[in-house]
Amino acid sequence: MTTAGDMVYGAAEGTGGGCFDGSFAADPMTGVERWRDLCLGATQSVAVVGGVVYKGSHAHDCGRSVGGFPEVKSVRTGASWHLLALNVSDGAIRAWTPNTNGLPLGPRVLATDGAQLFVGGDFTTVNGRPQQGLTRFAAAPDATVPTRPAAPxxxxxxxxxxxxxxxxxxxxxxxxxxxxxxxxxxxxxxxxxxxxxxxxxxxxxxxxxxxxxxxxxxxxxxxxxxxxxxxxxxxxxxxxxVASGDLSYADTVRAHRPAFYWRLGETSGGSAADASGQGRTGNYVGTLTRGLEGAIPGDGDTAVQVAGGGFVTAAANLVNPQSFSIEAWVRTTTTTGGKIVGFGNSQNGNSSSYDRHVYMTNAGELVFGVYYPSQTQIVRSAAGFNDGRWHHVVATMGGNGMALYVDGAAVGTNPTTFAQRYTGYWRAGGDSLGGWPSAPTRSYFTGALDEVAMYPTVLSPTQVASHHDNALTN
The missing domain is CATH 2.60.40.10 (Immunoglobulins)
Incomplete structure (x- = not known):
């Protein structure tokens, strides 16, 4: 524990489920807690420098902390963040991310002379460079250089x-x-x-x-x-x-590098071809009607009608997509709603883990939702999209947060940047919806679907608009 001003700041180290591993601030005179940092990964020490709380820990899951991150052990070499900075006022995680290695924990003690932060522990590197057991961080000058951007x-x-x-x-x-x-x-x-x-x-x-x-x-x-x-x-x-004219709809989709692109134009057979060239086919499941007039004017490719539990599911699973765009064209007059596209842990049955989906309510609202950290996060449109016309729907999530687009225009955003962690399958036409806001009468959709695509990145507003506009001028 340490003190600064009229507050006491503490570090907690626990073992096993249900323990408190984070840090906290409290008034020593009243015992009233000001804030609690709920990161998982034992905190060995805290220090306050220049109005900022610094903590030494092996934090690996700060999903319940403002500004934090989900479990990282399975996705990042080195796993934990051993040094973090928090606001003194509310414990929110700040943008200060140097790191040490750990043998196994890393920093064990923090100290300050009022201007610098001293760190001691069982580490042998700091920011990837050799530095054993003791290091310091000075207030100035700022000599850090941003990482090199990847090729645009x-x-x-x-x-x-x-x-x-x-x-x-x-x-x-x-x-x-x-x-x-x-x-x-x-x-x-x-x-x-x-x-x-x-x-x-x-x-x-x-x-x-x-x-x-x-x-x-x-x-x-x-x-x-x-x-x-x-x-x-x-x-x-x-x-x-530079294009001399607008590309066809299919070429526009392919230009933006989808991970799969199901045009749904097959008139027979059990497989939905992947027009992206990536080989990620889909499987037709249940009751479907093939050969409907498609969503794209002037394009001979056809659509499918799903009803009574029919849907299209990916032939192969995907591990925990956290940055994506999912796209579909939909036409319906249903008043019982249903899931249009989504991600779930079952390929063919009803999923027990399910989010990253767009569903329609009974009133014809379109809802985009993810589940994080332990609650539903949604973006929703106005009602009335069950009007019997074709509508273009795109949902994106990543470092930009969540966004929902209908007919080329954004209808809402949400700052959530993560989704529930599991391995699953992309599906179009239906899956579980229990527990979701304004859940429709049916979780399986009744209506026409066409041109389903998923991208492993976030499409920009301009790119989304170009898909819609190029379809109309196809």
Whole structure:
């Protein structure tokens, strides 16, 4: 325990289920707790420097803490975050993420002279560099450099427009970074934008270049800057040719690199072909009617009608997708609702774990939901989409949070950046919905489905709009 001002700050170390592993702040005169940090992974020590609480621990699951992260043991080498910073006012996790290794715990004691943070423990590296047993962090200068951005992805699906997308970088002690976009190896940025990120929350960013002539070819690079410290520029994107006209709907989808793309145009057989070229086929299950007129005007590809429990399910499972976009076209007049698309742990039966889904309520509202950390998180549309017309539905989740789009336009967002952790199957047409807000009478949908696609990244608003618009001008 340590004191600062009129507060006492404590570190807790426990073993086994039900223990308290985090830290807390309390008034020593009244015993009233100000806040409690519920991270899992024993906390060995705390220190307060410059109005910030620093903790040494092996935190591996801070899903119940503001600004925190879900269980990381199975997804990140080194597993735990051994050093974290918290707000003195409310215990929220701040954007300060240096790290040590642990043999096995890492930091065991923190101390301060009022200006610096000293850390001692059973570690041999700090931020990946050799440093055994003792280290210190000074207040200034800020010499950390953001990580190098990955090569951006450039696509052009509408006349005169190039969309450049990339995943945000991170910095050890800066949350908001500035990004500079360069065209064709130039030294002067053609665009600049800023965005917040942390190692566990990295949004997908994008820039629309509308200044280049149709038919011209270009490449793009990106760097990240924090407090005047610039990363190395990314590798250049693959060359992109500026479109002279709007692409067909199918080519627009493929240009944005889906993980699978089920056009649902088969007239027989049990398999839904994957038009993305990735080989991730689907299986037709139950009662379906094939050969309906499709959603895309002028395209001869057909749609399917699901009813009475029929659906399409992925032939192979997927482990814990946390960044994705899921897309479908839907037409119905049902007043009993149902799940349109979603992720569940059962391939063919009713799932016991199920989220990352879009369902329709009895009133024709569209609801996008994930389950995290122990509750439903949703975005919902207005009612009335059971009007017998085709509607384009896209739901995205990742470092950008959650977003729901209907007919090319955003209808709502939610800041949640994680979903329930499990291995499952993407399905279209129905699955369990018990316990979800405004759950419809039926969990299996009755209506027409077409053009189902899933992307392993977050589509930008411009990309979503291009899908809808290019379908109408197909």
């Amino acid at each position: 992805v450039a696509s052009s699906v509408q006349a005169g427009r190039v969309t450049v997308s990339w995943t945000a970088s991170t910095d050890l002690d800066d949350e908001t970074l500035r990004y500079r976009v360069y065209r064709d190896g130039g030294r002067t940025p053609v665009a600049e934008l800023s965005a917040a990120s942390r190692p566990w929350v990295r949004p997908v960013l994008s820039f629309d270049d509308v200044s280049q002539a149709p038919g011209s070819t270009h490449t793009y690079r990106v760097d990240a800057v924090a407090n005047g410290n610039a990363s190395v520029k990314s590798v250049a994107s693959a060359a992109v040719t």
